[in-house]
Amino acid sequence: MQNISSLKPSFDEIKKTEGEDECRAWLTKIYGAEDxxxxxxATRLGTGRAPKYVDFLTGSLNISFRFKFSDGGPDTIIRFPSPGPTATFIRDEKVANEVQAMEYLRQNTTIPLPRVYSWGLTAESPQQFGPFIIMDYVEGTLLSTVLQQPTERDQQDLVLNPSIDNSQLDTIYRQIADYLLQLSRLTFTHIGAISRDGDTWSVTKGPLTHNMNELAATVAGYPTSLLPTSTFDQAGDYFESISDEHLAHLFTQRNLAGDREIAQARFIARHGFTRLIDQYLIDDDGPFIPFCxxxxxxxxxxxxxxxQIKAVIDFEFTNAMPAQFTYDPPWWLLLSGPEAWLDRDSMEEFRDLYEPRMEQFLQALESVEGTSGGQTLHEPPLSTRMRDSWRSGRFWFNYAARKGFAVDAIYWAALHEGGDGIELLSDEAREQMEPQIERKMQQLREYxxxxxxxxFDETSFRF
Known part of the structure; x- marks a missing residue:
């Protein structure tokens, strides 16, 4: 078994370059269309007079243009998902799902959300730039900026400032704990995207997740025909679908394994994830809870x-999901996810840093639970469920389910128990392993x- 750091994400650079080229061409076009x-x-809002363009805002998946109105009304943004980072065929569905999720949460929680004024699909947008949302611009500072440790020049990952004032962190944690507690009380009968029919909210189409977008966009070359399109009425079936997704990813991304040892480690890890479904599955028949x-x-x-949190933004890829996702302690308590430590083979460092912050967050959640008024409380409470998730290791199983590029490192660092793993494979998987490893090596040579x-051609052209 190789060290964990050898299993860090490996993207398809050919597909990534194609996506970046597509995105650059789109940006060149849209940056000249501010007027x-x-x-x-102005037309969509019915204001008559066009607002003044102020600036643009960029994120990992979206770009927004900010406008100011002469009548003193609130600034407004129009936001588009960027092609490349978001798979082209997913963009319309992503925006439609997000708008529905935001409206549902606005009606059913007190989470502060930007007000959506208008939205539409690609066919309705200027020059078919893409699906869009027109909503309030909210003045404020990103919470991650407030919380982060000052970064070194070559540092890429955000890290929680270890010197942050605990009272300030408690103020933040209590607000977020309240949001999570409210979400935990909302339930659906199926797993999938949330939508409304008249006055009724339900789940009538399959989930669209961040991991599905990553696979289908520009970093894996994943066959989009393999993505699920229907709802699920049992959590176990959904986890089986995720297991199939993990395995299909391994078999289809040509450069996912740089040598035979890595190919074997990924093969064992993804089959090992499948084997653990029954062990970590809870609430198979629901309820299913909105999860972002x-x-x-x-x-x-x-x-x-x-x-004070003024707005929570970006509810893309929100779905009704297995309740056990909601019952996990937040993965972001150190700002960056566990992958940042796994890439350095530093699981113990992550645990040492994470657990005190988790306990601080759970104490804030307990405080919120104790003052939640007459609402029906969980039995057991959400804070108890989160502690159990961490204690039992379910946290890691759930995280691996949602992270197709990190599932292998998570499995070997947190879910595997002793041995080289081959002895845990089914007879069928053991027979498949060597042929699949050889297939990965052939794919790698072709890649x-x-x-x-x-x-080489691009370099020759440039010079």
Whole structure:
């Protein structure tokens, strides 16, 4: 077994480059259309006079243009998902799902959300730039910026400032704990995207997740025909679908294994995940709870003086999910996820840093639970369920389910128990392993040839 750091995410650089080229071409086009976008915003809002363009805001998956109205009304943004980071065929569905989720949460929680004024699909947008949301611009500082340790020049991962004032952190934790507690009380009968029919909210179409987008966008070359399109009425069936997704990812991304040892480690890990479904599955028949894996400080705007959260943004890829996802302690308590430590083979360092912050968060959650008024409380409480998730290791199983590029490192660092893993494979999987490893090595040879040809041609052209 190789060290964990050898299993860090490996993207398809050919697909990634194609996506970046697509995104650059789109940005060149849309950056010259500010006046047209201003007129479009005015038309959609029925204001008559076009607003003034102020600036643009960029995120990992979206770009927004900010506009100011002469009548003193609130600034407005129009937001588009960027092609490349978001798979083209997913963009319309992503925006439609997000708008529905935001409206549902606005009606059923007190989570502060930007007000959506208008939205539409690609066919309705200027020059078919893509699906869009027109909503309030909220003044504030990203909570991640407030919480993060000052970074070194070459540091990529956000890290929680170890010197942060605990009273300030408690103020923040109590607010987020309240949001999570409210979400935990909302239930559906199926797993999938949330939508409304008249006055009724339900789940009538399959889930669209962040991991599905990553696979289908530009970093894996994953066959989109393999993505699920229907709802699930049992959590076990959903986890089986995720297991199939993990295995299909291994078999289809040509450069996912750089040598035979890594190919074997990934093969064992993904079959090992499947074997653990029955062990970690709870509440198979539901309820299913609205879950947003991106509900984290980098998507929260805060007043940096009072530490009051002013808005939670980016509810893309929100779905009704197995309840056990909601019952996990937040993965972002150190700002970056566990992958940042797994990439350095530093699981013990992660645990040592994470557990005190988890306990602080859970104490804040207990405080919120104790003052939640007459609402029906969980039995057991959400804080107890979160402690059990961490104690039992379910936290890691659930995290591996949602992280297709990190599932292997998570499995070997936190879920595997002794041995080289081969002895745990089924007879069928053991028979398949060597042929699949050879297949991965053949795919790698073909990928490296294509990669060398592509980048050699590009270099020759440039020079």
């Amino acid at each position: 047209e976008l201003a007129e479009f915003v 894996d991106d509900l984290q400080p980098s998507n929260m705007l805060v007043d940096p003086e009072t530490f 490296e040839e294509d990669h060398a040809a592509l980048f």
